[in-house]
Amino acid sequence: xxxxxxxxxxxxxxxxxxxxxxxxxxxxxxxxxxxxxxxxxxxxxxxxxxxxxxxxxxxxxxxxxxxxxxxxxxxxxxxxxxxxxxxxxxxxxxxxxxxxxxxxxxxxxxxxxxxxxxxxxxxxxxxxxxxxxxxxxxxxxxxxxxxxxxxxxxxxxxxxxxxxxxxxxxxxxxxxxxxxxxxxxxxxxxxxxxxxxxxxxxx
Amino acid sequence: xxxxxxxxxxxxxxxxxxxxxxxxxxxxxxxxxxxxxxxxxxxxxxxxxxxxxxxxxxxxxxxxxxxxxxxxxxxxxxxxxxxxxxxxxxxxxxxxxxxxxxxxxxxxxxxxxxxxxxxxxxxxxxxxxxxxxxxxxxxxxxxxxxxxxxxxxxxxxxxxxxxxxxxxxxxxxxxxxxxxxxxxxxxxxxxxxxxxxxxxxxxxxxxxxxxxxxxxxxxxxxxxxxxxxxxxxxxxxxxxxxxxxxxxxxxxxxxxxxxxxxxxxxxxxxxxxxx
Numbered sequence: 130x131x132x133x134x135x136x137x138x139x140x141x142x143x144x145x146x147x148x149x150x151x152x153x154x155x156x157x158x159x160x161x162x163x164x165x166x167x168x169x170x171x172x173x174x175x176x177x178x179x180x181x182x183x184x185x186x187x188x189x190x191x192x193x194x195x196x197x198x199x200x201x202x203x204x205x206x207x208x209x210x211x212x213x214x215x216x217x218x219x220x221x222x223x224x225x226x227x228x229x230x231x232x233x234x235x236x237x238x239x240x241x242x243x244x245x246x247x248x249x250x251x252x253x254x255x256x257x258x259x260x261x262x263x264x265x266x267x268x269x270x271x272x273x274x275x276x277x278x279x280x281x282x283x284x285x286x287x288x289x290x291x292x293x294x295x296x297x298x299x300x301x302x303x304x305x306x307x308x309x310x311x312x313x314x315x316x317x318x319x320x321x322x323x324x325x326x327x328x329x330x331x332x
Numbered sequence: 333x334x335x336x337x338x339x340x341x342x343x344x345x346x347x348x349x350x351x352x353x354x355x356x357x358x359x360x361x362x363x364x365x366x367x368x369x370x371x372x373x374x375x376x377x378x379x380x381x382x383x384x385x386x387x388x389x390x391x392x393x394x395x396x397x398x399x400x401x402x403x404x405x406x407x408x409x410x411x412x413x414x415x416x417x418x419x420x421x422x423x424x425x426x427x428x429x430x431x432x433x434x435x436x437x438x439x440x441x442x443x444x445x446x447x448x449x450x451x452x453x454x455x456x457x458x459x460x461x462x463x464x465x466x467x468x469x470x471x472x473x474x475x476x477x478x479x480x481x482x483x484x485x486x487x488x489x490x491x492x493x494x495x496x497x498x499x500x501x502x503x504x505x506x507x508x509x510x511x512x513x514x515x516x517x518x519x520x521x522x523x524x525x526x527x528x529x530x531x532x533x534x535x536x537x538x539x540x541x542x543x544x545x546x547x548x549x550x551x552x553x554x555x556x557x558x559x560x561x562x563x564x565x566x567x568x569x570x571x572x573x574x575x576x577x578x579x580x581x582x583x584x585x586x587x588x589x590x591x592x593x594x595x596x597x598x599x600x601x602x603x604x605x606x607x
Contacts, residue, residue, distance in 0.1 A: 156378060163374045171369045185370055192377045193384060264364075271361045290362040322358060 144208040152200040159199070163192055166209055169292050170216045176275065176287040177220035187223055191216040206301055209294070213302045217284065274324040282317035289314050538589045539566045539599065546583045547573050567599055 150158035167188065174187035194215050202211055275283055288294045288302065300310045543566060544552050555572060559565065570580070577600045584591060591599075 156381070159381065160374060160378055163377050167369045167373055167377075168366070171373070172366050175367065181367075181370075185373065185376075188369070188373070189377050189380055193380055196381050196384070267361050268364050271358065272365055275362070275365070286362065290359050291366045293363070293366075318355065318358065321362070322354070325358075 140204045140207045145204045148199055148202045148204070148208060151196070152202070159196055162195075162208065166212050167192075169209060169294075170212055172292050173213060173216045173284075173287055174220060176283055176291065177217075177280075178223060183223065187216065187219045191219050194219065207298065210298055210301045213288070213294075217302070270325060270328075271321065274321040274328075277324055278317060278320055282313065282320060285310065285313045286317040286321070290318075538584075538591070539595075542580060542584045542587060542589060543569050543573075543575065545587060546575055546579060567602065570599055 144162075147158045147162050151162060170191050171184055171188045174191070175181065175184040178184050178187060191212065195212060202208070275286060278286070285299065285303070288299045289296075294302070296307055296310050296314075299305075299314075300307050303310070305313075547555075547569065551573075552569065555569065556565070559568070569575070577596065580599070581591075581596075
């Protein structure tokens with residue numbers, strides 16, 4: 130059964146029940162919430178930072194903050210919406226902190242940095258089928274294209290095309306009108322396409 | 333390396349129509365960017381939550397402990413200061429009551445006279461009156477009008493013996509008041525019993541009471557300090573302070589004390605003896 134909230138994505142009864150149980154102190158209920166939404170939160174965080182470790186830290190911080198304030202979740206929006214908002218706030222906090230304390234790696238070499246950008250799986254490429262290698266290269270190129278986008282476009286294309294959220298959910302998370310969301314997604318996609326064309330990444 | 337993607341892009345750049353396959357392909361590649369969380373992610377999150385819960389509980393315990401310590405630091409010294417002060421003020425209130433007996437002191441005189449009385453007090457058992465169970469609130473009239481003179485001395489003596497042995501409201505030689513829980517008002521007999529001046533009659537003690545009222549306790553005590561107290565002391569006081577007969581009678585009436593004509597004549601008309 131779905132509880133309809135007017136003009137917002139509905140919150141499911143199950144999610145609401147889990148939230149209430151977690152608020153009462155049930156670790157099992159909160160663990161279910163973590164299992165259910167960790168992929169969504171992690172991918173939102175991953176698009177905001179450069180490393181999977183930072184993304185894991187941000188995701189963990191997101192769920193900690195959610196646990197601290199789970200009692201305040203009233204079910205007026207979907208649990209996924211609520212968690213995404215917390216995740217985006219954590220990403221902003223992380224970006225601000227990163228600006229203040231610019232860290233330079235002492236161990237990573239320059240060539241390793243470059244290979245990380247493309248993030249090609251660390252496997253023996255000679256053993257990889259050509260098609261798979263091509264695909265991996267294409268994926269890396271798209272990732273680079275998305276990473277080059279402004280934060281606003283990066284977020285919206287992550288929520289729509291990577292995490293698979295609906296326009297209504299995205300509008301709820303970002304507190305935007307539906308038309309604005311659609312417009313921004315179109316512009317973000319066009320920007321990715323132009324990036325790929327301009328870079329002539331694929332020869 | 334030619335790829336389907338590359339072919340799509342070339343097609344897009346060649347024509348201005350947007351091939352649906354290119355966009356769809358980009359979207360498919362974009363969707364492939366979604367990754368799974370690390371394997372132990374949920375466990376790490378729950379461990380972090382449990383650690384947070386322990387931290388919160390510890391913080392609450394520390395706050396409670398800190399509050400208890402702060403309260404002890406504040407309350408204990410305050411109690412050490414306030415409680416003795418409260419006890420002292422209660423004791424002083426009790427003492428003050430007995431000091432203000434009008435039968436013994438002139439209005440306004442309180443403990444000052446008592447201090448002097450105690451300084452001239454002799455620790456002579458002979459001068460101490462035996463303990464009395466009850467001391468009348470005011471000295472009665474020295475001689476009732478219709479009582480024969482022969483009975484007056486006997487009654488006077490019995491009245492004199494009723495003076496309590498212990499000081500009532502009067503401090504000792506160190507100026508400290510001995511504890512006397514019995515609230516017996518001081519009377520002329522009491523005063524007489526506590527001084528060197530030997531009271532032969534009730535009349536003499538009544539005279540002293542009246543004179544003290546007129547002269548004032550402080551002045552009288554100061555004057556007595558330089559004197560050898562004797563039976564002439566009342567007359568010496570009268571003459572020293574220039575007390576007239578009418579004034580004496582008025583004061584006596586205020587204190588409900590009466591004197592015979594002979595007593596008055598002795599006080600005011602008999603010439604002074606040499607000291």
